[in-house]
Amino acid sequence: MPKGFRKQLKLTSQKVGVSRREELLHNISDDNGFLPQGVHIKDMDASFVEFVKDELKIEIDGETVPVIFLTIQRYADFTKTWKFTDDYKNIKMPFITVVRNPDIQKGTNYAGLGNIPGHHHWSYYKVPTNDGARLGMDIYKIPQPTSVDITYEVRFFSNKMSDVNVIHNKVQRTFNAIQAYIYPKGHFMPVTLPTISDESNIEDFENRRFYVQTFEMLLAGYILDEEDFVVEPSINRTMIMNEIEIDPNKDTRK
Amino acid sequence: MAKPNKIVPINRINKFFSQEDFELEIEMGRESLEGDGNFIVILYRVDRELTVTDQYGEARKGEVVYKVPVELSVMPIIDEAENMTFNSGAGSLRDLQDGNLKFVIYQAHLKELDVELTFGDYIGYPVTETEVRFFSIANDGIKNYDNEHTIMGYKGVYQVVTCAPVDENEFTSE
Numbered sequence: 001m002p003k004g005f006r007k008q009l010k011l012t013s014q015k016v017g018v019s020r021r022e023e024l025l026h027n028i029s030d031d032n033g034f035l036p037q038g039v040h041i042k043d044m045d046a047s048f049v050e051f052v053k054d055e056l057k058i059e060i061d062g063e064t065v066p067v068i069f070l071t072i073q074r075y076a077d078f079t080k081t082w083k084f085t086d087d088y089k090n091i092k093m094p095f096i097t098v099v100r101n102p103d104i105q106k107g108t109n110y111a112g113l114g115n116i117p118g119h120h121h122w123s124y125y126k127v128p129t130n131d132g133a134r135l136g137m138d139i140y141k142i143p144q145p146t147s148v149d150i151t152y153e154v155r156f157f158s159n160k161m162s163d164v165n166v167i168h169n170k171v172q173r174t175f176n177a178i179q180a181y182i183y184p185k186g187h188f189m190p191v192t193l194p195t196i197s198d199e200s201n202i203e204d205f206e207n208r209r210f211y212v213q214t215f216e217m218l219l220a221g222y223i224l225d226e227e228d229f230v231v232e233p234s235i236n237r238t239m240i241m242n243e244i245e246i247d248p249n250k251d252t253r254k
Numbered sequence: 255m256a257k258p259n260k261i262v263p264i265n266r267i268n269k270f271f272s273q274e275d276f277e278l279e280i281e282m283g284r285e286s287l288e289g290d291g292n293f294i295v296i297l298y299r300v301d302r303e304l305t306v307t308d309q310y311g312e313a314r315k316g317e318v319v320y321k322v323p324v325e326l327s328v329m330p331i332i333d334e335a336e337n338m339t340f341n342s343g344a345g346s347l348r349d350l351q352d353g354n355l356k357f358v359i360y361q362a363h364l365k366e367l368d369v370e371l372t373f374g375d376y377i378g379y380p381v382t383e384t385e386v387r388f389f390s391i392a393n394d395g396i397k398n399y400d401n402e403h404t405i406m407g408y409k410g411v412y413q414v415v416t417c418a419p420v421d422e423n424e425f426t427s428e
Contacts, residue, residue: 070346206392
């Protein structure tokens, strides 16, 4: 490869400073006017699966290892796996599964602190208004997001040690700065990797044997419900009218 | 395995059971198993010199090189397929796993074919005319001198071979 060869060309310049902050704000509001987009648990689930598909994407023998988000319905199980199955509808190794723990815990997104009591709404944006006669201002208010901790179990299945190396290499490099990020609806949320464990089915010599590597990932997310957003009219431009009456008989001169 | 230089005669139960009786029993048994039963499995002996492996000694699909396949006449016992899940904790991702294959084979048959079963070799069992399921030998049953595998304790007659199912990406005969 010649010296100075570039793999990727930056065709659009990256924004920095104030422009970047405005871009982030725009990403959060997107098409939602001046308000941020609401973010719910399903949005975090979808974003996490995308994170696993994109950031933890690995290829083995020239093929991308499939990522499957699993729940308990058997039909859904088959619907998600049929492309990767054999004649007996068994999925073929290697593959990655994502299972979300159903129990969602109180969040640690605010470093373990809770919300300010009272379900207050807080000013987010001031929007100028004009009703045709008077200029005014609406105040858009949002509640404090409710932080939640969601645990995902990402499992890698394979029957080759060299494949196990590939996934560990990818995961360790992705989390080498302690946390990675997902951004459901433009909201950046950290994902950490508390534990890595081995559930390999290799203890029985007279049975089918394969490796299972389990990566427990913790998403420190939050819920922001758009139904709780409030728009309040604020002060309008005040018109002060003074009426002055002048008595022509009265000499005001002194 | 200790192999003395001298041949030690086996004189157990020789008052009423001789080597000729032993061979007759085997012949009758083999006629029943090979002649009447005619259950065939295919033995794929891995060529351990030509097979390409990585530093862990593992081969990928298509990298296992095997010697000329050999048909074996056996008495197969196939366990029922087990309906399991890969995610055992979450109970998801069904895996209808093949049961183990066990088969009984006469040592005399192996001797005739001049083949030796080794754990790690592959066994193909044709379940239909168009499909072969593959297994890996987990126990070649070579130690067959216990009471059950002998005729009245005289000498070992047959081996019971235990095979575990293998995934497609480990071995196929293609």
